[in-house]
Amino acid sequence: VTIPKRTYLSVPMSIMHAGGEVVFEDRDWKGIYQLKPYPIYDSAKRFTSDMYIPGTAMCLSFHIKKLLSIGKGGMILTDNYKMVEWLKKARYEGRGEVNYKDDSIETLGWNMYMTPQQAAHGLSLMQNYPEHVDDLAENNGYRDLTEFPVFKGCRVV
Numbered sequence: 001v002t003i004p005k006r007t008y009l010s011v012p013m014s015i016m017h018a019g020g021e022v023v024f025e026d027r028d029w030k031g032i033y034q035l036k037p038y039p040i041y042d043s044a045k046r047f048t049s050d051m052y053i054p055g056t057a058m059c060l061s062f063h064i065k066k067l068l069s070i071g072k073g074g075m076i077l078t079d080n081y082k083m084v085e086w087l088k089k090a091r092y093e094g095r096g097e098v099n100y101k102d103d104s105i106e107t108l109g110w111n112m113y114m115t116p117q118q119a120a121h122g123l124s125l126m127q128n129y130p131e132h133v134d135d136l137a138e139n140n141g142y143r144d145l146t147e148f149p150v151f152k153g154c155r156v157v
Helices: 010-017 081-090 116-126
Strands: 002-004 023-025 040-042 057-061 074-078
Touching: 002 010, 074 081
Parallel strands: 002 023, 040 057
Antiparallel strands: 057 074
16 A cells, blocks of 8 residues: 555554554655545545545544544445445444344454544534635644654565
């Protein structure tokens, strides 16, 4: 998976944890970049109107330093119904939208659902959120991740 060599640490780490191979690319980016060759975009620094690219999965962050600063969590924008159904189960230990005693778990999942309190806070912030917002800049930029020993085995193109 090819990503910029200057981005946040969790992106290449997540790729590696998922069994992927990280390839770093020396390129500048602003607000959003693609995890090549997949139709997946890291959009953690962008949250504005008309930003969605049809046919993709766009990952948003609601970290305290991001544009919609709920404090933690995020969202994936997609127009793929099958992906939505899988993500809904994957975020909550593979569980469906039925009582636990009635559920038949068929999907491996994670414990990554947004709490009702976080969701309510996000909805309240959205009440006054501007329609158009500039991309968020990273103060002092991101470090070159190829300098970290943990990423020494990754190719650079």
